[in-house]
Amino acid sequence: MDEKKKYPFHEKYFKKEWSYVTGSVLLAMLALALVIVTGGSWGVTGPLGMWGGKFLQLIGINADSWKAYNGSLAKYNFWTDQTAITDLGIVLGAFLSVLLATQFKIKKIKSMKNVWAAVLGGLLMGIGARLSLGCNIGAFFTALPAFSLHGWVFWISIFSGAAVGSQLLKKYFM
């Protein structure tokens, strides 16, 4: 028998992608719940900078003396960092949802070009997110409902960046 007919509930709620409306309403409600419960707003990339600094400390580079950290690394505690906990939640939640959809797969690395693109892309995203003090969550998603102007500036910038980036992708990577 066809799997779709065998497990209609699983098919509808776990396998088939949710609509944009469902997703955005849930995102808005969960982001609001986070503000109500913790008093802090949703972000993602802040802790990445701290973890990077911690890593540098680990390999013997005294990053804590840098102006950007200024002693904050010594005081840093993962378990009391709200954003670090929600980051952990994103990874666990994504893992859970892909398991529930029975779509988990370890992907093959196709070529060295893809590896370099991933490493370079990750570095650029990380630098960009720290320079602009946030990613599309902290500097955009959280900023707009707070009526903060920086969200709109971020929006215009990220769209122009994506437009240029996709043209570069078409020209040099395809």
Add this chain to the structure above:
Amino acid sequence: MAEQTLDCLGEACPVPLIKTQKAMEKMAVGDVLIVNIDHSCAMKNVPDWARSVGHNVEIEEVAEGEWNIIIEKTK
């Protein structure tokens, strides 16, 4: 009626979509393109695009997290 396979396994969005669009350009009406993908967002944007252009589309789940998108060029 020719049949052609496009291997997009391991490729992330929007690469599978752009590759599919390029491959479809070179095909004749009635030809079939089978796109292998393992990126779930390509499972949405590739069929969405093909249907919006008017081609016949079928999706086949071949393994966990792996799909074949079968597109028949109609015009």
